[in-house]
Amino acid sequence: MKTSVRFDNAINKLYLAFHNKTLNPDDFKQCAVGNILDNKDSWKHLTDIHGSTKLNYLGLVHQNLGRRFNGYLAIELLQIENAFLMGCGYNLSEQKRLYRPRYINETILFNGLCNVVTELCRLDKINDVMDCSVLFNYNSDKLNTELV
Numbered sequence: 001m002k003t004s005v006r007f008d009n010a011i012n013k014l015y016l017a018f019h020n021k022t023l024n025p026d027d028f029k030q031c032a033v034g035n036i037l038d039n040k041d042s043w044k045h046l047t048d049i050h051g052s053t054k055l056n057y058l059g060l061v062h063q064n065l066g067r068r069f070n071g072y073l074a075i076e077l078l079q080i081e082n083a084f085l086m087g088c089g090y091n092l093s094e095q096k097r098l099y100r101p102r103y104i105n106e107t108i109l110f111n112g113l114c115n116v117v118t119e120l121c122r123l124d125k126i127n128d129v130m131d132c133s134v135l136f137n138y139n140s141d142k143l144n145t146e147l148v
Contacts (some may be wrong), residue, residue, distance in 0.1 A: 006071025007124045010036045014113060023109050025088045026100070032084035032116045033077050037070055043081075046074045051085045051098040053078045072123075080119050087115030 017023040017035040024030040028041035028050075037043055044050065048058035055074055056061055063074040072080070085092075088108050089101035101108065114130050119127045 001126060001129070003126060004071070007126070010072075010120055013038075013050075018109065018120055023089065023113075024135060025085055025104065025112065031081060032112070033081045033097075035045065036072070036080065037077075043069060043077050047078055049092070049096045049098065051082055051090060051092045052096065053082050056147045064069050070108065071135050079123070080116055083115040083119035087112035093139070 013035045014023070014032060017030070023032075023035065025032075028034050028044045029039045033043050034041060045118055046055055048054075048056045053075070055078065059074045059078070067074065069077060082092075083086065085098070088104060088111065091099045092100060117130050118128050127145070
């Protein structure tokens, strides 16, 4: 499967962060996007609420100018971070408050990374490398039509 340079770079950085134990959803420099952006936290100024996919004024300016950060648009960075946090068990309430899970361990971080990889594949319009339905020759659409 052919992948983009930005995808390969992101996966390599996240792999290293996970295995070097420098992946931390509570730190803007060590979360998924922080690691993709070389452990910089300037991306946090693109939104007013950590975990939100809504750009603030500064984020909209960067987005409308087409500015890319290590290959990703501002909105894409927020989508990646949102996928990571949701995969780690964080919840964003309707009042725009981010609720943290009771604890974070390696399994929870791995689940967050799986969500990030799925999101990266979606953004690059490639097949989801985390989807094991091909491996098991499983088609959920076929199953749903058989049940009807």
